[in-house]
Amino acid sequence: MSHIFGPVPSRRLGYSLGIDAVPFKVCTLNCVYCQVGRTSVNTLERKEWIAPGSIMGDLRRILEKNDTIDFITFSGSGEPTLNSALGEMIEQIKDMTTIPVAVLTNGTLFYLSEARKDVMEANVVVPSLDAVTPEVFQKINRPHPQLTVEKIVDGLKLLRKEFRGQIWLEVMIVKGINDSTEELKKIGAVIHDINPDKIQINSVFRPAAERNIEPAFLETLELARIYFGDRAEIIEEFRSDRHSAVAEDIKGSIIQLVKRRPCTVGDISKSLGIHETVIEKHVDGLLKEERIKEVIHRGIKFYQT
Numbered sequence: 001m002s003h004i005f006g007p008v009p010s011r012r013l014g015y016s017l018g019i020d021a022v023p024f025k026v027c028t029l030n031c032v033y034c035q036v037g038r039t040s041v042n043t044l045e046r047k048e049w050i051a052p053g054s055i056m057g058d059l060r061r062i063l064e065k066n067d068t069i070d071f072i073t074f075s076g077s078g079e080p081t082l083n084s085a086l087g088e089m090i091e092q093i094k095d096m097t098t099i100p101v102a103v104l105t106n107g108t109l110f111y112l113s114e115a116r117k118d119v120m121e122a123n124v125v126v127p128s129l130d131a132v133t134p135e136v137f138q139k140i141n142r143p144h145p146q147l148t149v150e151k152i153v154d155g156l157k158l159l160r161k162e163f164r165g166q167i168w169l170e171v172m173i174v175k176g177i178n179d180s181t182e183e184l185k186k187i188g189a190v191i192h193d194i195n196p197d198k199i200q201i202n203s204v205f206r207p208a209a210e211r212n213i214e215p216a217f218l219e220t221l222e223l224a225r226i227y228f229g230d231r232a233e234i235i236e237e238f239r240s241d242r243h244s245a246v247a248e249d250i251k252g253s254i255i256q257l258v259k260r261r262p263c264t265v266g267d268i269s270k271s272l273g274i275h276e277t278v279i280e281k282h283v284d285g286l287l288k289e290e291r292i293k294e295v296i297h298r299g300i301k302f303y304q305t
Contacts, residue, residue, distance in 0.1 A: 003055050004062060005076065005275030007069050011235050012126065012168065012200060013102055014070030017062065018275060021086055022049040022078035028108045029079070030142040031130075033174050033213050035206040036077055036277065044144050046084045046115065056092050063097055071124070072097070075104035076275065082109070087118035094121055102126060107169075108147055110155030116162055124166045126200075127156060131178050132190045140177045156194045169196035173203050173224060175214040181223070188227035199232040201225055206281075250274065250282050251291070255305060258292055262302035 007015040023041075026049060030039035063069070072093055074080040080103055083089075090101055100123035107127025109115040119125050129152070131137040137149045160167060171187060173179050178187075191199055201224050203215040225232045253272055257263055265283060269276040283303060286292045295302045 003050055003076075004058050005278060007066065008275075008278050010071070010073070013073055013124075015068050016071045016073040016075075016102070017059075017066070017069045017099075018076050019055060019059070019072065019074050019080075019089075020050070020076035020078070020275075021074050021080040021083040021089070022076075024077035026078040026082055027106070028082065028144050028147060029106050030209070031106075031172075032140055032142065032177070032208065032210045033172055033204050034209040036209075038209045039078075039142075041078075042144050043082065044109070044146055046082055046109070046112070048085045049083050050085075052085050052089045052092060055089065056096075059093070060096055063099070069099055071102045072099050073102045073104060075102075079106055079108070081105050081115045081118065084114070084118075087121065090119070090121045100124065106141075107156055107159075108143070108152050110159045111151045112155070116155070116159050119159075120163060122165055124168060125159065125163060126168045126170055127159070128170045128172065129153070129156065129187065129190070129194075130172050130174075131183065132186045133183060136178050136183050140172075140174060153190055153194070160195055166198070167194075167196040168198040168200055169194065170200045170202055171224065171228070173201065173216040173221060175203075175216045175220075179216045179220045184220075184224050184227045187224075188229065191228050191232075197231065199228045201228065201232060201234045250278070251286055254279070254282060254286060254303075255291060258303045259305045262295060262297075262304040264300060264302055268303070 003020045005018045007017045010016040025036055025039050026041040027039045028044055030042055080086055093101055102124040103119050103122045104126045130140050132149055134149055201221050204213050221234045225234055254268055257268055265276055265279050269279045292303050292305055295304060
């Protein structure tokens with residue numbers, strides 16, 4: 001089940017079962033703030049990076065056993081719209097469940113009609129738009145050489161015209177890069193033209209691809225909310241009793257696993273069928289709580305009780 005992870009608590013989508021539609025880390029951008037890390041394959045090539053058949057069987061088995069899923073979400077380790085079979089996978093999911101489908105995307109490929117067509121059956125599309133001036137776009141998103149801000153904005157406008165579901169536009173604001181009043185005002189003007197259902201203002205809450213990346217000041221996020229309009233909201237950390245219960249279940253499973261033998265993050269991820277980025281977060285928590293310890297053997301980090 002290496003292409004499916006979770007369900008994990010999401011600040012936007014509740015309990016989200018994630019699907020990786022492309023290998024790690026295939027993307028059109030190389031964003032400085034990316035929590036997954038630096039892009040290894042920077043491309044605009046749409047192809048069947050991962051075949052639907054390698055995902056759908058596992059997904060069906062998970063859905064038969066799990067009743068805590070709020071969304072099935074294409075996201076994960078790269079840009080999902082790069083997979084030319086994305087539309088086919090969404091259609092198959094719709095045939096097997098009523099759970100809504102979301103696509104978390106950087107929004108860069110919607111200038112292509114086939115990319116827009118592939119998300120038409122989704123319930124929610126969450127594209128990003130972090131900058132609207134070329135200089136800032138290059139600095140924060142580090143795009144493929146053939147990508148321009150103009151292409152991306154035009155694609156998002158076309159998506160709005162054609163897509164009948166919800167569009168929640170995300171803006172990631174990073175201190176010292178796209179947080180100037182001038183850039184925020186320009187982003188707000190473009191958002192008005194795109195007309196999304198929601199605008200979700202975010203900042204850097206997790207370790208980023210580049211070490212010097214810092215979250216924006218709260219005052220800056222509040223200013224952005226004013227410039228972006230009445231539909232804008234600052235995304236808060238996900239909170240619920242169910243979140244705590246699920247997190248503790250994952251931690252308990254990790255402890256039981258490393259009691260038996262020392263394990264790497266990769267070992268734990270494979271054993272539990274949960275994405276490595278999620279495992280890393282819970283391992284960090286267990287280390288801070290001193291419920292497990294880290295041992296380095298031949299340069300490799302292992303965890304044990």
